[in-house]
Amino acid sequence: MGNIxxxxxAHVVLESRLADAxxxxRVEVASSGTGGWHVGHPMDPRAAATLAAADYDPSRHRAQQYDTSWPTAYDVVLxxxxxxxxxxxGRTxxxxxxxxxxxxxxxAAVPDPYYGGDDGFEEVLAMVERTSDAIVAALADTLRTPVEGLD
Known part of the structure; x- marks a missing residue:
């Protein structure tokens, strides 16, 4: 909701998995919140600590708000x-x-860990990692499939 x-x-993990693959x-990742109350702020310290403990770099993130142009600017909005x-x-x-x-x-939803303890952030990380792996696998299949009329 606030992009923290x-x-x-998910953004940090997905970018890391895309780099590994x-x-x-070939794939641009962005993240945003639907509310603007944290725009410009770094991610929640608990989220950053959870990522850092798993060897991800959370330092570059700054919260931004969703723009209604994204469904046309990006191929997919998740x-x-x-x-x-x-x-x-809504779904399109x-x-x-x-x-x-x-x-x-x-x-299923990714639960918001903001109001809970550190274990909620670890649970979200596990969901995000396995889902990112599946997204990367789907992208790899799609991006490696030749497009008709192109070599």
């Missing part, structure tokens, strides 16, 4: 829960839930 917990964690030069989905105008062919790709619990 779930979505920046050598797809980072949100964390049904509330975010409603905030961005380009807008869905991040965990639609989760091999363990497809279509």
């Amino acid at each position: 917990c779930r979505s920046p964690m 050598r797809l980072d030069d 949100v964390m829960d049904e509330s975010n989905l409603a905030d961005v105008g 062919d380009r807008v869905g839930l991040f965990r639609d790709f989760d091999p363990t619990d497809p279509g």
